[in-house]
Amino acid sequence: MKVQQEQHGAVMVVSATGRVDSSTAKTFENAVIGAIGAGDCQLLLDLGGVDYMSSAGLRVLLMAAKRAKAGGGRFVLCSLNPRVQEVIEIAGFTSVLDIRTDRAGALADW
Amino acid sequence: MATLAMTLQADPDEINRMRAELEAFAERQALPEDALFRLTLVLDELLTNAMDYAFAGIARPEIRLRIEVENNRLMACLRDNGRPFDPFREAPDPDLDAPLEQRRIGGLGLHFVRSMMARADYRREGEWNVVELKMRLDDTPA
Numbered sequence: 001m002k003v004q005q006e007q008h009g010a011v012m013v014v015s016a017t018g019r020v021d022s023s024t025a026k027t028f029e030n031a032v033i034g035a036i037g038a039g040d041c042q043l044l045l046d047l048g049g050v051d052y053m054s055s056a057g058l059r060v061l062l063m064a065a066k067r068a069k070a071g072g073g074r075f076v077l078c079s080l081n082p083r084v085q086e087v088i089e090i091a092g093f094t095s096v097l098d099i100r101t102d103r104a105g106a107l108a109d110w
Numbered sequence: 111m112a113t114l115a116m117t118l119q120a121d122p123d124e125i126n127r128m129r130a131e132l133e134a135f136a137e138r139q140a141l142p143e144d145a146l147f148r149l150t151l152v153l154d155e156l157l158t159n160a161m162d163y164a165f166a167g168i169a170r171p172e173i174r175l176r177i178e179v180e181n182n183r184l185m186a187c188l189r190d191n192g193r194p195f196d197p198f199r200e201a202p203d204p205d206l207d208a209p210l211e212q213r214r215i216g217g218l219g220l221h222f223v224r225s226m227m228a229r230a231d232y233r234r235e236g237e238w239n240v241v242e243l244k245m246r247l248d249d250t251p252a
Contacts, residue, residue, distance in 0.1 A: 022158040023122050052147075054154050055219040062215050069210055083147055090225050091218050092206030 002049075003031035011042045011110055013103070017049030020057030029060045036064050039071015042110070046103050048079030058091050065097055074098075078106040111180040112139050118157070120164075120171035125157050128175065139179055145247050148226040149177075149186065155219030156188055156197065156241060164192025164239065179247070186243040195239055196232045198224070 001024035002017045014035050020028050035043050045064070047053075061077070068075035078100040080088065088094060100106035114135040118124040129150055136146040157173065165171040174189045201220035205212070223230050229244040 021125070021154055023126065052151075054151060054158070055216075055222065056158070058218055059215045062210075062213055065210055066213075087151070087222065090222060092204065093213075095207075096210040096213060 001027050003028065005031070005035065008044075008107055009110075011044050011107060013044045013046060013107075015046040015049060019052040020050055020060075021052065021054045022056040025054075025056035025060060028057055029063070032060055032064050033067070036067045036071075036073070036075065039067040039069070039073050041068055041071070041073035041075065043068065043074065044076050044078060044103065044106050044110075046079050047077060047081065047084055048103070050084055051081050053084045053087055055087075055091075058087065058093065061088075061093065061097060074110075076100055076106055076110075078103050111178055113179075114175075114177040116175050118173040118175065120161050120173065122158070122161060124173075125154055128153060128157065132177075135177065141179070141184075142247055145184065145245065148245065149184065149243075152223045152226055152230075152243065153186065153188065155222055159197055159219060160188075160190045160192060160195075160239070164190050164195050166193070168192055182247045184245050184247055188241045188243070189235075189238045191237050192239055194234050196234075197241065198230065198232055 001019060004015050006013050012035055014031060016028060032045060035041060065075050076098045079102050080099065114131065116131055118128060132150060160173060168191065172191050176187045178185045197220050201217045204214060204217050204221055227243045227245050231242045233240050
């Protein structure tokens with residue numbers, strides 16, 4: 001699992017690559033929650049390179065969304081692989097997460 | 111009937127070894143990719159759960175996995191010699207309609223097991239927790 005950060009204007013883009021499971025979730029959590037900070041963030045999480053996510057990763061997404069909402073920030077996901085989309089749907093998270101098709105579209109609408 | 115049997119230690123690295131063996135088995139048996147994904151996720155969740163909760167105070171933790179494939183049906187049996195623990199009774203289904211603030215962190219792994227398998231049953235057998243999973247390998251929804 002690898003995580004990279006880059007700034008696009010006001011938006012921080014975090015892109016993750018690899019598998020997010022119980023053995024890598026801590027790395028994922030540190031990067032995502034670190035970027036959320038106090039919640040007053042403008043954060044786009046690009047999951048295009050993530051081909052597997054277990055509940056250990058979904059836990060981080062939920063924590064991030066809660067913090068961003070509480071802190072008045074914005075937390076958006078984009079470029080979900082079909083497997084990751086499937087687990088997010090089964091978890092019932094599509095109604096509580098802001099999910100966009102791709103990075104360019106997400107940034108254009110920001 | 112094709113069978114995969116393995117014994118695992120209570121070490122999180124063993125989940126990666128299980129995954130590699132499962133992928134090789136799936137390739138030999140030409141299992142559908144979607145079935146492999148679901149089974150990998152479900153076993154990942156159950157093994158993570160067992161390693162987190164089952165083995166406190168157990169002298170020689172051991173986990174055994176056996177998978178059988180026959181005529182488009184797959185059966186997986188996961189046994190551990192941890193303390194008695196029924197994962198399905200201890201984890202109620204999450205509320206999928208609740209607003210963000212009320213969503214619980216946790217309980218989702220077992221929700222995946224129930225959602226992705228046609229059957230998932232727990233029983234205690236002597237010193238062993240036994241979870242039996244069944245899924246279909248064709249396109250019929252579970």
